[in-house]
Amino acid sequence: MDLEHSRLTRRGFVALTGATSLSALLAACGGDDGGDGGAAAPETGASTDEAPATVSFDPASEPDGPITFFEWAGYDKTSPWMWEGYTKGEYGQRSPLKFDFLENDIQALAKVASGYSPDVIHPCIAYWPDFHAAGLVQPFDTALLPDYEGIPEAIREPGVGEDGLVYHVPFDIGFSAFVYRADKIPIAPEEESWNILLDSAYEGKLATFSDPITIIKIGALINAGEPIDPNKLTSDQIEAAKETMIQAKPQIRNFWDNNQGNIDDFINGNLWGTYMWPDGYLQAIRHEKLKGVDVRYMWPKEGRLAWVCGFVLHAATEQPGRSTLAVAAANTPNAAASLTDVFAYGAAQQEGVLELIKDKELISIFSLDDPSAFEPPRAWFEQPLPNRQEYAEAGEAVKAA
């Protein structure tokens, strides 16, 4: 996948809807465009042949004015712990943080590609190459990210470009697996598997995430019956996964879009088992209605799925340095510990974080002190997929079948 020598064309709808930022993006692509115009951006080392380039930002010389984060709801001013390191710092007043909200990675990509130009975006790690390929992002100056090295290499590595520069700084991580009621789905922990989706005893009692790529990954894990990397599926495996998930449809009551709606369905008894993120599991085990019910977070023998999301820097931002400082604030161990305490999510930042987590129970619930929990074969973190379109089409076909 050659993301480096990409050509930027401005056409049609994008042009019409005012792709104000696009001309500045060309630099980040370092492309061979035909004089579409392009503003200078930091040396991004866009050429693969040259020695690894470095990026250097100077926050002091940047103009004042707000810095806009295109964020998931919740990671905004309502979570001041996340941004404290920046808002109380030198630029907190001069370049205050502003937040707009995204609903999912694709929607964020679509909006930014059609001209919306925030300074920092918060996509999951599988999607940063799309932003990059569209010329929408630039690398970070890691000198301004003192805690970057505290992120385990396995987690941060997929965010590094072929040029060796850091394009995606992971912030939050989490498992995705079935949460189920052991009173209704009586299986021993060692028998746990994604294949409960094929068990007709649970007809209409399970649910899973509507993301078509996730649907295919689950199907592939069921087919394998053992840990395989769901990020590296061949066309045949994708096709077989699709067939399996179509077979599983009678059991799947809902392909959920809305996280909280899904959690409510589980708590209210509409579902016996459903694909959940850690916050859902925590809500379920601590909910009045499920008191006395044995609710488990499945650790399938094929491995859990897991996500990593984090920050990318818009290619056209006028304040790349200050934006990076804000990202750095979110990556401190303190912010990372609060992320677990507040949302029950794991933090990409792991250096000295465990001691700072106040709700110690969460550490054991989510195996935060067990490094193997975050590695194959026990967990499969999402990664950029070169053949994502195949996954997506197959997953859509499952939903439409």
Place this chain on the structure above:
Amino acid sequence: MAQRATMAAPPIPIEERAWARRAQDRFATYALTTPALALLLVFFLVPIYFVVRYSIGLERFAQTEAAASLTGELPGYSLELWREFLDPGVDLEVLGIASGHMPAWVVGVVFAALVFGAVVGPRLSARYGGWIRAGSFLLLLAPFLTIPAGNNLLRVAELSSEGDFLRLFFRSVTMATTSAVWAVIIAFPIAYFLAFGIKKSKYIWLLVVIAPFLTSYLLRIFAWKIILGDQGLFNSALFELGLRNPDDPVSFLIYSQFTVILVLLYAWVPFIILPIFIALESVDRRLLEAATDMGASRLQAMRKVTLPIAAPGIVAAFLFVFIPSIGEYITPALVGGTNGYMFGQAIASQFVGGALNWQTGSVLSIFLLGVVLFLALSTSRFLRAGGGAPA
């Protein structure tokens, strides 16, 4: 106002005054309609133009070759996506028995012919026109009108397809048609009662009927989730009354086609009472008296007088439900589940969901738009005054 302005002016020859008035009228017309037309142009025609271009590969979401390799979009003009969508063809089942496979265009032509028959039937033949219309209507409705019964939809005929999106389209048409027809059937008696049964303060009653509109649509859908859930109000009542075992709730109530149809009915019935009520209000009461005087029974008077006059209102009501329902997104997303997944959700997924394929999304959108536009335009003829009455 135009009149006053010209009257206040000094005496000038009549032709000039007429010219001035015409110019003024014309200016006023343009001035008043321009904002609406501009809005229509900017937010309807221009986007549609680009969506059409996307659907034939002239535009793509990916702006670079590298991005295109991720999105797998067409690189230039091609009808490939349209072929992928329509090529699988259409399968017809009658009473559950497979009865034939047709190319999509054949279904399109038959469909257009039936709509034509339903709209202008009475003009074709003085004698058989009514039958042509009725027959066309029945054939149009046959594959799509169903009776929701639990997890199943009871039906006479069904159109399906090997193609996922085409099959999903037929499913959405079925759900929209079922919702629309049942909505009209439910709304008509209420409108009739408001128009004929109530003498005093009928507009207050009308307001009471449409009161649910005062709250947000989303809120009302969420309320349904609370009522229809496995441990919801309805099921809890059944448990309490001993009619159902708590381990075995009535499960088709939530996340099914039934739920989507139910919620759409709930949402639209109050709304379409209005057009039917207005149509019924316009029925000249003396005609009904005359019909009764001449020996018609109440049923005959209804069939021969009231219904034909109210027909435009009924058709309008049907379209009011059908058109938004066929592309519904939010209702099936919230209460439809796997079983109630609709075409509109598939479109949304192509644009802003995980599928990310604007070109495929555009094909689906333009197809839907084409069908709806055809229906709206062809029935607009029918909606004109007296459209329901035999010519």
